[in-house]
Amino acid sequence: MARAVTTNRKILNTAIAWGVGLVIFFPILWTILTSFKTEAQAISDPPVFLFFDWTLENYAVVQERSDYMRFLWNSVILAGVSTVLGLIIAVPAAWSMAFVPSKRTKDILLWMLSTKMLPAVGVLYPIYLLFIQLGLLDSRLGLIIVLMLINLPIIVWMLYTYFKEIPGEILEASRMDGAGLKDEILYVLTPMAVPGIASTLLLNFILAWNEAFWTLNLTAAKAAPLTAFIASYSSPEGLFFAKLSAASTMAIAPILILGWFSQKQLVRGLTFGAVK
Amino acid sequence: MGRIQLKQVKKAFGDVTVIPPLDLEIEDGEFVVFVGPSGCGKSTLLRLIAGLEDTTSGIIEIDGKDATGLPPAKRGLAMVFQSYALYPHMSVRKNIAFPMKMAGLSPEEQNRRIEAAAKALNLTDYLDRRPGQLSGGQRQRVAIGRAIVREPAAFLFDEPLSNLDAALRVGMRLEISELHKRLATTMVYVTHDQVEAMTMADKIVVLQAGVIEQVGSPLELYHSPRNRFVAGFIGSPKMNLIEGPEAAKHNAHTIGIRPEHLTVSTDSGDWHGTVGVSEHLGSDTFFHVKIDGFAEPLTVRVGGDFDLHYGDAIQLTPDPALIHKFDAKGLRIT
């Protein structure tokens, strides 16, 4: 509904919007800035904003003390593998619901969504118990499975809404051209849906990366990702602003960058296609 | 070879029967057009032949072999879709190559056929473009090219020209006819446009509500429509259908006379009336004439320069040999 306005009006809009945007972004900015300060500067009174001695020391200390790379690696593995696994299971499911709908398709879709709404805390102990029984506690495999399952409904839904936009005639054409089911999905559907699949991948990677219930409760040391790494800083003795900031910056930087790429698809993914 | 036989083929979606059991024979090399108003089941019939839909009952034979249960890929047919259904992520070359890739043809053979098809369809300069960069007519030719290279037993066309503008449509019509003459392969063509049916078909199948109303050559349908529906559907402008006392004079419930079979005069004739709207096409002129005592106005075709205007008196005489007579059920009386 945007339309042409006077230049004065535009200047005013710009000023207000940038002001508001910077206020909202400020905590992140402040964290990044603080991560380059010394501990003394980080708590100096009054606070220093830009004019301090920039240092990378905090990053070195954080890595050395808590082995940041190991947590980072766990985060990458957990989020990456769970997302890819989810996609492998979701692509055929979304294909079948989008192109061979039956009377029950809608119910199945909604039911899948409903599993996403199951409060995690309500099933915490059973999962905990099962994990102990199966030896999955604090293992990457266990968390990959859980993360895959909690995001599967979103993956299926996102793919479903993207596939829906592909005309069925093209898939029929491939059948006439002698393509089997595998060829149809591999050579025709998937390449056509690449943008949709990519944004699904991205969003679910982010969601898995930031997941902070199961990753905190089902890991101890071995499989712990960055969410747990940061949570370990909440104990008072570990409290140094600059180092905390460095650790935080390292934990959020990769995902902030990915997130900016996926912002357009975010809406559709998070509202299950209800808002486009 | 491409002989297709439908035996008691029936299609129902749930409780709704779209096509009641029907029989149809399509001979090898024939150009058959399914024509009928939208929703008459002509596309469904084509999709049954293609294998994109299951038959509810009945048998479909292709070259004498039962193909009823075969998936589309195994029937050896090629189809051209209304939306062209090109693969948007592939170049024209890859689009055309796709069915051959699926069939596992050697790259040399693939290339040979692509070059030949591209040459025949004037696509040589566009082979490396994406479908999105082509015009409607070019896309249509790519779709045809993709069908040709399969060397199918029969081509299926599902309203292939309806997305083109009028001028292109005439050109493509000729190209497809030309293609049929050259390849001499069976073609089954679905359209709602009776002009396409008349101009292209060896054999026309007129459908209404899933039922075959008549099968015959274009001229058979034109000269002796089996019933009122076919009479009204085939021919342009539509045949004039007259009921009431005038029909009774011919011992019929309804009589039909084509606009081109009426003689026009200003001083003498069987039917007296006044000119309504006239449509001048240059070569022809169509008058819509209100006849005294008739419920519906009649359409008359006359030569290009006929100087009559709105409200003028006019007299019409039908050619008695060309009057079609139908009974109360709408069937032709011979």
Add this chain to the structure above:
Amino acid sequence: MATKHSRVAARVMLAPAVILLLGWMLVPLTMTLFFSFKKYLPLRGDSMANGLDWVGFENYTRFVGSSSFWPSVQATLVIVGGVLFVTVILGIVLALLLDQPMWGQGVVRILVIAPFFVMPTVSALVWKNMFMDPVNGLLAHLWKFFGAEPLQWLSQASMPSLILIVSWQWLPFATLILLTAVQSLDSEQLEAAEMDGAPYIKRFWFIVLPHLSRAITIVILIQTIFLLSIFAEIFVTTGGAFGTKTLSYLIFQRVLESQNVGLGSAGGVYAIILANIVAIFLMRIVGKNLDA
């Protein structure tokens, strides 16, 4: 429409996803339901192998009867309600603002969305220490600058603080969805209203707001579902102290901290029921959209 072949294939291809999710839902749910009727204190030697005592609805009544129950319900409602209120109102304002023509719109959008990508543990920790620390936090400095006594944010104003943190995380979500909705508004409608002489407030009230109503409902429902189970923010900031113990946090404590599985499971069942009530409304909206 399709053939038998494709219908069979479709079922086969749908099966893995359905079976996995069915297992993921039914197995733990059944176990939770089972435990909720049992006395199960692993630390006191209860275990599945030795058999658990059936206690009927005792866990349910005890969970509701405990002194922490009603405060936790209240805390839950305050947090959910507070965050919804803040994010929806600010979300509408921001959406309308971002829809205006301006320079650098893309950059502003990115700035506004950024908090959504910050992992919950990080945002909780950053707010807790660098902003709300009563001595060195930035807010303390701000208060001192205006000559006020710095607040003990997370103990004296624990709820508002928590709402602030969570709202900051969820405001981008609300803004983004509402902005998408605003942008889909037909400008001719607004121009027609302007021609009819409707001032801005009336145009907003009678055209923009009704247009946004669906998006607002969706924001409310989806956020409610996520907010009902916020965990990391409480875990990191107050650990459930100072009146911030929500229903889910209470259940978490019962199950993992005091290891009273039966009691916690009964609480879990309550939480599931609560979430389902919200979910039903959300599914109605999404379901309707599927038909369209």
